[in-house]
Amino acid sequence: MTVDSPMDDARRRVLDAALGMFSDRGFDDVTMTDIAAAAGVARATVFNYFGSKHSLVETITETVLDAYRAMLDEALADSETPTPDLLRRLCRDMALGIEDTRRFYRSVFREIARIHLGLDEGSVAQRANEQTLARVRALIERGRQRGDITSDRSADGLASAFHALTNGTITSWLYRDTTEPLEPYLAEAAEVFLGAVAGPCTSST
Numbered sequence: 001m002t003v004d005s006p007m008d009d010a011r012r013r014v015l016d017a018a019l020g021m022f023s024d025r026g027f028d029d030v031t032m033t034d035i036a037a038a039a040g041v042a043r044a045t046v047f048n049y050f051g052s053k054h055s056l057v058e059t060i061t062e063t064v065l066d067a068y069r070a071m072l073d074e075a076l077a078d079s080e081t082p083t084p085d086l087l088r089r090l091c092r093d094m095a096l097g098i099e100d101t102r103r104f105y106r107s108v109f110r111e112i113a114r115i116h117l118g119l120d121e122g123s124v125a126q127r128a129n130e131q132t133l134a135r136v137r138a139l140i141e142r143g144r145q146r147g148d149i150t151s152d153r154s155a156d157g158l159a160s161a162f163h164a165l166t167n168g169t170i171t172s173w174l175y176r177d178t179t180e181p182l183e184p185y186l187a188e189a190a191e192v193f194l195g196a197v198a199g200p201c202t203s204s205t
Helices: 006-025 032-039 043-049 053-077 083-099 102-116 124-146 155-174 183-197
Strands: none
Touching: 006 032, 006 043, 006 053, 006 102, 032 043, 032 053, 053 083, 053 124, 083 102, 083 124, 083 155, 083 183, 102 155, 124 155, 155 183
């Protein structure tokens, strides 16, 4: 078993404290001093690990993208389920992961939007985002080869379209004043996408 060093433990406590406070209060209403107090470390320690609040939320954004990457790796490891059903499952799992911490994800998706607009080019989070998009592309390319995703459009174009559609749906829901769950919105987005791209060799759940 690997034991964290005191430095690793303090850094993790800072990240955990920031995640909890951003979830409860939103990004703008939390200060680095607040985070230090919640993590039980000096304010200077927070700045030693993360030079700014933006750097801190970028690191948390990377962990969110890591979780999405893990979902995609699981989908890619499933060689039996039709690609359309894997994409439906991916949308469902994303929705369930986001619904409980809506205020936090508002901050995260603001950062992801900056990545998509190229405002944070070269950042750690952007590289994680590119790796995520590469997995979506690989999943769709495999679907094209198996015949359950149309082959008359490029995998690159389809991956970008799926990425944009799901992220746009999530962002719209995050900023909508509603208590409705995210899952039916992402499920509908998946069907809109699949209605245009699902091949003849597929099934529907």
